[in-house]
Amino acid sequence: MKTYSIAAIPGDGIGTEVISAGVEVLQALAKREGNFAFKVDHFDWGGEYYKKHGRMMPANGRDLIRKHDAILFGSAGHPDIPDHITLWGLRLAICQPFDQYANVRPTRVLPGITSPLRSVNDKELDWVIVRENSEGEYAGVGGRVHQGSPLEAATDVAMFTRPGVERIMRFAFRLAQSRPRKLLTVVTKSNAQRHAMVMWDEIAVEISREFPDVTWDKMLVDAMTMRMVIKPQSIDTVVATNLHADILSDLAAALAGSLGIAPTANLNPERAFPSMFEPIHGSAFDIMGKGIANPVGTFWSAVMMLDHLGEAAAGARLMRAIERVTADKRFHTPDLGGTAGTADVTAAVIGAVEGAND
Amino acid sequence: MKTYSIAAIPGDGIGTEVISAGVEVLQALAKREGNFAFKVDHFDWGGEYYKKHGRMMPANGRDLIRKHDAILFGSAGHPDIPDHITLWGLRLAICQPFDQYANVRPTRVLPGITSPLRSVNDKELDWVIVRENSEGEYAGVGGRVHQGSPLEAATDVAMFTRPGVERIMRFAFRLAQSRPRKLLTVVTKSNAQRHAMVMWDEIAVEISREFPDVTWDKMLVDAMTMRMVIKPQSIDTVVATNLHADILSDLAAALAGSLGIAPTANLNPERAFPSMFEPIHGSAFDIMGKGIANPVGTFWSAVMMLDHLGEAAAGARLMRAIERVTADKRFHTPDLGGTAGTADVTAAVIGAVEGAND
Ligand SMILES: CC(C)[C@H](C(=O)O)[C@@H](O)C(=O)O
Ligand SMILES: CC(C)[C@H](C(=O)O)[C@@H](O)C(=O)O
Secondary structure (H helix, E strand, O other), X not given: OEEEEEEEEEEOOOHHHHHHHHHHHHHHHHHHHXXXXXXXXXXXXXXXHHHHHOOOOOXXXXXXXXXXXXXXXXXXXXOOEOHHHHHHHHHHHHHOOOOOOEEEEEEEOOOOOOOOEOOOOOOOOXXXXXXXXXXXXXXXXXXXXXXXXXXXXXXXXXXXXXXXXXXXXXXXXXXXXXXXXXXXXXXXXXXXXXXXXHXXXXXXXXXXXOOOOOEEEEEEHHHHHHHHHHOHHHOOEEEEOHHHHHHHHHHHHHHOOOHHHOEEEEEOOOOOOOEEEEEOOXXXXXXXXXXXXXXXXXXXHHHHHHHHHXXXXXXXXXXXXXXXXXXXXXXXXXXXXOOOOHHHHHHHHHHHHHHOOO | OEEEEEEEEEEOOOHHHHHHHHHHHHHHHHHHHOOEXXXXXXXXXXXXXXXXXXXXXXXXXXXXXXXXXXXXXXXOOEOOEOHHHHHHHHHHHHHOOOXXXXXXXXXXXXXXXXXXXXXXXXXXXXEEEEEEOOOEOOOOOEEEEOOOOOOOEEEEEEEEEHHHHHHHHHHHHHHHHHOOOOEEEEEEOOXXXXXXXXXXXXXXXXXXXXXXXXXXXXXXXXXXXXXXXXXXXXXOEEEEOHHHHHHHHHHHHHHOOOHHHOEEEEEOOOOOOOEEEEEOOOOOHHHOOOOOOOOHHHHHHHHHHHHHHOOHHHHHHHHHHHXXXXXXXXXXXXXXXXOOOHHHHHHHHHHHHHHOOO
């Protein structure tokens, strides 16, 4: 029997609540499947760790998780610590050195969930946003001169490399090719950002030649938000820079009914390093400890993890269980307008996993 | 009697159609008011001009419009010409040297228009987005090295100055202060863009001290898109960088029912140069020449121009006329789901201006 080693990093806020729910569900699923098992190691890194040790994770942190088959991540973000410290000290400190350059964010309106858009019903919206996850606006490049004086000037630099853009573009075209509609939208802002964004446009044209069966178009990021609202059905796969896709994917999650259900995979497609799976909702300290965090984003992220581990059938079983549960409004958490708690949803999904005879 | 000199620059595509409608309406309004007049000079700059002369406007173009009281602009953008040429050759070539650093974008759901959001009814959404319009991501800074080779690297640089950020922040706080709710949201992305965006955060705190009666909060740009969808009523005035606000304002226009109704003012608040007023819909070549362009964005921009000229009463009359017409679905153009043409809407607004006894 195969045993997968999972590094669980709950992080802060509701991260701990959803990750423990996620681990429960994964263990129940492995038991139901019978042909694989999980060995889960927990790492208590994050904001509370920072308050004790002055850093978000130990100096040898990455070595402790480098050999795991996958990482399950909760959230980073703590009210007592500046956001850029929690971000750069943990999430980016794992993503970037582990070269998880492909951030994949599916969006669907799950059964039972109502999109805030009048024009959208269940399942009518089926997007995957591919986010460049290793460079661009998150390169950390930039600086300030004459700090605090009237002469002050400051820059934030979006820095891209040709191989970095080529690999994410190829990844996105390949993903689009694997989906029924074979449709890709390449998002840039090359009218205003006229250097690196023009390189993106050029590389899109080059890589598109390797995928003659993929229909693709180009869109400016501002116009893309409008298209998501007005013609959501015209969209399938999307690729964009780190920042542009960060913005578009939050909007996508909102349009699909809740940030609480949105999953992410941070993939190192070459498998030289472990990939990382996380809900995108963040630490949400305002609802921490109340037992009402929506665990669906974590469960769906676990589905993506199973796919990545090669356990697609188990992933499909878990996805069916999730959809059966969201279809039942009794299991909607407050972010979805319901009154269910994390434990209710978790128990229902485990029940659906165990009961599912398919 | 006062005569205002207006430089009309229709530009390309439907720009010509909406600007001629706008001028008609302005002339009818002046006649109705009786105490001022417009002298309108037309400038045929844009993509067609570029095809003849190799540039978007004459070398002395700015000198020809520098003394006008205001500029009414249609749109730049032409299918035969790269977007960055039309943008930098005309719109930015006016905005930036004329130091129109405050770009103001009101969003409301006008009477008779349906928001794509289930939760929004007429008038429930009343936002003003203030966009930094002179630096940042539109500074043009950046470059490429090893172009086309595997070694290629490229940057787009968001470059800000302290005085540039202070003045837009002060402008936004003052605008928020003038509105009933006195509410401002400062949008940045300082967790990821950790240099200039942190300066934005610091300057927001500094300037806020000058406006103790304004309630303000801070929001990351990705989370802001979600708030616009999920809690639209919690928003009033917003200030953001050139790119972030470009994205947010397109989203705002979509959520308010159509890009066709959204107006903009490019203001030089110090009045050292003329300010410029334009609909934000763009050249829309796909519907050019069909007589179906929505002129409401231009009419609303004309209202903003009247306010800027000190003719607020006339502006209010025009706004009432616009709202009376949008309330009547017979005057909805195709972007609003109707079948009216530009001329129908224009005639109806002129009728309402002339008939209005208030
Ligand atoms: C938490 C934050 C740093 C993060 C980001 O900006 O990447 C988040 O918004 C996301 O989308 O995963
Ligand atoms: C046409 C385009 C260059 C422009 C911009 O990006 O500023 C437009 O999107 C806008 O919002 O006015």
